[in-house]
Amino acid sequence: MATCNFLPNALCSFPAISDASIREARKVIDEGFKSLVREYTGFIDTIVQPLQWFLNFLERLFTNSPWIIVLAVILTIVYLGSRSIRITIGTALGMSFIGFIGLWNDAMITLAITTVATLISIIVGIPIGILMARSDRAQASVNPVLDVMQTLPSFVYLIPVVMIFGIGKVPGLIAVVIYAVPPMIRLTNLGIRLVDKEVLEAADAFGSSPSQKLKNVQMPLALPTIMAGINQTIMMSLAMVVVASMVGVGGLGRNTLQAINNQFFTFGIMNGFALVAIAIIFDRTSQAFGKRLQKHSEVVHG
Amino acid sequence: MASHGIEIKGLYKIFGANGRQYIDAIKAGMTKTELNKNHGRVLGLKDINISMPAGGITVVMGLSGSGKSTLIRHINRLIDPTYGEVVYDGVDVCTMSENDLREFRRHKTAMVFQKFALLPHRTVIENTVYGLDIQGVPRAESFKKGQYWIERVGLSGFENHYPNQLSGGMQQRVGLARALTNDADILLMDEAYSALDPLIRVDMQTVLLDLQAELKKTVVFITHDLDEALRLGDKIAILRDGEVVQQGTGQDIVLSPADDYITAFVKEVNRGRVLQAKTVMKPFDGLTDGVRLAGNTTIEAAARAICEASLTRATVTDPTGAPVGTLDLHTIISAMVSPASSEEARIAAE
Numbered sequence: 001m002a003t004c005n006f007l008p009n010a011l012c013s014f015p016a017i018s019d020a021s022i023r024e025a026r027k028v029i030d031e032g033f034k035s036l037v038r039e040y041t042g043f044i045d046t047i048v049q050p051l052q053w054f055l056n057f058l059e060r061l062f063t064n065s066p067w068i069i070v071l072a073v074i075l076t077i078v079y080l081g082s083r084s085i086r087i088t089i090g091t092a093l094g095m096s097f098i099g100f101i102g103l104w105n106d107a108m109i110t111l112a113i114t115t116v117a118t119l120i121s122i123i124v125g126i127p128i129g130i131l132m133a134r135s136d137r138a139q140a141s142v143n144p145v146l147d148v149m150q151t152l153p154s155f156v157y158l159i160p161v162v163m164i165f166g167i168g169k170v171p172g173l174i175a176v177v178i179y180a181v182p183p184m185i186r187l188t189n190l191g192i193r194l195v196d197k198e199v200l201e202a203a204d205a206f207g208s209s210p211s212q213k214l215k216n217v218q219m220p221l222a223l224p225t226i227m228a229g230i231n232q233t234i235m236m237s238l239a240m241v242v243v244a245s246m247v248g249v250g251g252l253g254r255n256t257l258q259a260i261n262n263q264f265f266t267f268g269i270m271n272g273f274a275l276v277a278i279a280i281i282f283d284r285t286s287q288a289f290g291k292r293l294q295k296h297s298e299v300v301h302g
Numbered sequence: 303m304a305s306h307g308i309e310i311k312g313l314y315k316i317f318g319a320n321g322r323q324y325i326d327a328i329k330a331g332m333t334k335t336e337l338n339k340n341h342g343r344v345l346g347l348k349d350i351n352i353s354m355p356a357g358g359i360t361v362v363m364g365l366s367g368s369g370k371s372t373l374i375r376h377i378n379r380l381i382d383p384t385y386g387e388v389v390y391d392g393v394d395v396c397t398m399s400e401n402d403l404r405e406f407r408r409h410k411t412a413m414v415f416q417k418f419a420l421l422p423h424r425t426v427i428e429n430t431v432y433g434l435d436i437q438g439v440p441r442a443e444s445f446k447k448g449q450y451w452i453e454r455v456g457l458s459g460f461e462n463h464y465p466n467q468l469s470g471g472m473q474q475r476v477g478l479a480r481a482l483t484n485d486a487d488i489l490l491m492d493e494a495y496s497a498l499d500p501l502i503r504v505d506m507q508t509v510l511l512d513l514q515a516e517l518k519k520t521v522v523f524i525t526h527d528l529d530e531a532l533r534l535g536d537k538i539a540i541l542r543d544g545e546v547v548q549q550g551t552g553q554d555i556v557l558s559p560a561d562d563y564i565t566a567f568v569k570e571v572n573r574g575r576v577l578q579a580k581t582v583m584k585p586f587d588g589l590t591d592g593v594r595l596a597g598n599t600t601i602e603a604a605a606r607a608i609c610e611a612s613l614t615r616a617t618v619t620d621p622t623g624a625p626v627g628t629l630d631l632h633t634i635i636s637a638m639v640s641p642a643s644s645e646e647a648r649i650a651a652e
Contacts, residue, residue: 202419205378206433206484207408216435220423296423296464 037164048170055116055169062108070108071095078281082288090284094277103274109251110241111278113169117176117237122230125181129188129229130214139189146182154179154243162247172241172249179240183232191225192218227290234282238275252278305356305487305520306391308377313350313386315372315544318343321384334543346372347544350386354537357518359510361535363525369544370524374492377522378411379403390488408437412481416493418473420465426476427452427461433484444483451479455509471502475509482513489521496526507533528567532556532576540564553581574602574638582637583618583627590625592616597626601634608634 004012037044062070074095079088098107132139158175165171195218203217219226245253252271259268316324321343328337334345347369354360364370375381376388379395388395390410398406412433420429427448434444452461455475465473474494481489491510495503507530514521525531531538532552539549548560556576559565580597593607593616608616608631615630 196419198415198417198419199421201380202413202415204380205407205411205413205490206436207404207406208436209404212436216432217421220421223423296425296466 033160033163044164048165048174051116051120051173052168052170055112055173058116059109059112059169062112063105067099067104078285081285083292084288087281087284087288091281094281098274098277101270101274103252103255103271106251106255106271107274107278110238110253110275113173113176113241113244113249113251114234114237114278114282117173117180117240118230118234120173120177121181121184121233121237124177125184125229125233126188126226129185129226130192132185132189133192133218142185146185149178150182154240155246158243158247167248169249172244172247175244175247176237176240176249179243180233180237183236184229187225187229187232188222191222191229194225195221224290224294227286227293231283231286231290234286235279238279238282242275305518307356308354308360308488308520308522309387309389310350310352310354310373310376311387311389313347313373313376313388314384315346315369315376315381316343316384317346325385345544347376347383350546352539352546352549354520354522356520358536359514359521359523359534360537360539361523361525361531362539362541363528363531363535364541365526367543368541370526370541371492372544373541374490374522374524377488377490378407378413408433408484410486411488411490412484412486413490413492414474414477414481414494416496418465418470418477418497420473420476420480422465425462425464426457426468426479429465429476430479430483432480433486447485448479448483451482452476454482454513455479471498471506474498474506478506478509482517487520489519491521491523493524493526495530503530510534528571532571540567552576553578557581572602574605575600577601577637579604579616579618579629580627582633583629584633585627586617586625587628589615589628590617594619594623594625595629596621601629601637604629605631605634605638 071092075088075092078091079085082088095107098104128142132142154175157178158171161171161175161178165174199217199221200213203213208216241249241251241253242256243253245251245257252275255271256268256275258264259271314325314328315321316328316337318341324332324337324341324343328345328348334348337343337345350373352360352362362370362373372381376383377390377395379388379398383396386396390406395403395406421432424432427445430448430452431439431441431444434447435441449461452458455478457472457475457479460468460472465476468476474497477494481491495506498506510521510523511534523531523534525534532555535552537549538552538555540547540555542563548555548564553576555564556568556571556573559568577600578597579595579599579601582601583597592613593604593611595604595607595616595618597618597620599607599618604616608614608629615628617625618627618629620626
């Protein structure tokens with residue numbers, strides 16, 4: 001470059017560490033990580049074993065049961081959650097569409113992993129969210145971690161996940177949870193922090209202990225926000241099952257991956273829309289359920 | 303339940319970090335403005351000494367920013383004092399342990415809030431038994447008590463409504479029922495009626511007075527409205543800039559305001575409905591003709607009674623019926639009109 005003639009070399013091209021040193025460093029870190037993982041393989045496997053069992057159990061339950069029973073159970077849950085005939089009929093149509101195009105079994109596998117991922121996200125996310133709401137220091141230290149979890153390209157953390165857990169359903173599940181849990185944590189934290197100070201003061205004035213305050217005031221009043229968090233978590237885990245199929249998760253995600261690799265346009269569209277159908281069912285049902293929980297705030301005195 | 307009074311002794315509150323270190327300077331005469339300007343701390347309360355009588359209503363009155371809401375929050379220690387004591391039944395609330403304080407709040411105090419502070423997800427009856435829930439009272443028992451107080455505050459039929467379905471006045475009735483269901487000796491009312499419109503406010507004052515006549519709790523009532531203070535208060539303390547400027551009965555304050563500030567307030571009061579026969583009467587002159595009136599009759603009511611009887615004077619009697627003083631129309635009228643000096647004082651104050 002012309003302008004570079006007037007400047008010393010170090011200011012012109014960035015003074016990077018030599019390729020050799022980087023190669024060396026990478027080798028050391030990778031080797032170190034690998035040997036660490038090798039050492040604890042047994043331990044790690046024991047820990048994630050229950051997840052594997054639960055996931056397998058649910059998957060087998062969903063795929064082995066006759067479709068008519070599964071559909072009936074789904075419709076019952078949707079109706080009990082939403083109390084809406086419209087959403088229930090929509091669900092019936094959506095699920096039938098998935099069945100007609102021959103994706104029933106794959107949809108069941110996806111449903112199983114999404115259910116497990118959502119449950120884990122709720123179990124992990126709500127306590128962390130409560131902790132963050134209670135202490136500013138916890139909030140300050142957890143927030144950057146959540147930022148990284150949400151912005152780091154999912155392919156990047158798939159690498160260590162695969163190195164630690166190998167290829168299979170469980171690493172896929174863990175990748176999905178990493179991606180889906182941040183909104184759960186954030187919205188739990190936000191919901192509790194937004195609770196009306198006056199109501200909290202009233203709870204204090206009547207002598208509530210911290211746990212009574214959490215149970216009687218903070219959690220119920222934060223519930224709409226927490227429900228929004230659950231909704232987001234479900235949506236994100238559905239989005240992530242496609243990426244997770246790269247490490248061995250089956251179902252609609254794997255079909256989509258195949259379609260990308262082979263340029264099967266129609267197959268891709270079919271699987272994509274099956275995912276959309278499931279997403280809409282989850283979304284409408286959980287939102288209607290959340291709204292029903294908030295019925296008391298709807299009838300406002302004029 | 304035997305009531306106990308509340309003694310507030312030498313209470314100071316300085317907002318901001320390490321407020322305690324400025325106490326001596328304040329005691330030595332540093333002003334609120336200097337403290338704020340030189341040290342960035344806000345003086346909330348300064349040397350408050352109020353004795354709140356057992357079984358009576360003590361009204362703390364002041365305009366916004368006078369520290370009245372801060373003061374009431376010291377009684378159940380929602381705000382920790384910087385210095386001083388709040389003594390109830392021989393115990394200083396300010397030095398209680400966290401557990402003792404929680405027990406004190408559960409069993410000895412109940413509070414009503416300006417913005418109601420009801421739980422939106424609970425029905426009226428569930429809100430009412432909130433304090434009992436906290437104490438661990440089983441619902442079967444607490445609902446019975448809750449139901450009783452809901453009826454007493456006039457909300458029968460609304461037990462299963464949510465707060466959002468009620469008007470402001472009705473929501474505050476729920477707030478009152480919630481406080482009464484706790485069956486606590488101390489009732490703290492923080493601008494409880496300030497958010498209500500005037501007619502409903504008077505209505506709620508009547509509810510409180512009727513209940514108090516029977517319950518005899520130690521009530522602390524915060525307001526910015528002198529009419530409300532005079533109507534409710536057995537004792538009134540007037541706060542300004544975190545200091546008590548005058549305390550006494552309503553009669554004391556209306557008849558002899560301590561300074562121009564209070565004089566300006568009192569000017570607007572309907573004296574006929576505040577002053578009582580026994581406060582303005584002349585010594586008993588031996589004549590027992592005319593209407594016989596109880597000592598606590600307001601002079602407006604006295605004037606009405608005298609006029610209806612087509613007389614010009616009345617005999618004031620004590621609770622046993624013995625005559626203690628004489629009241630004529632001229633005395634009544636001169637007590638009703640504000641003295642000229644108060645008019646001048648008001649102009650001076652402005």
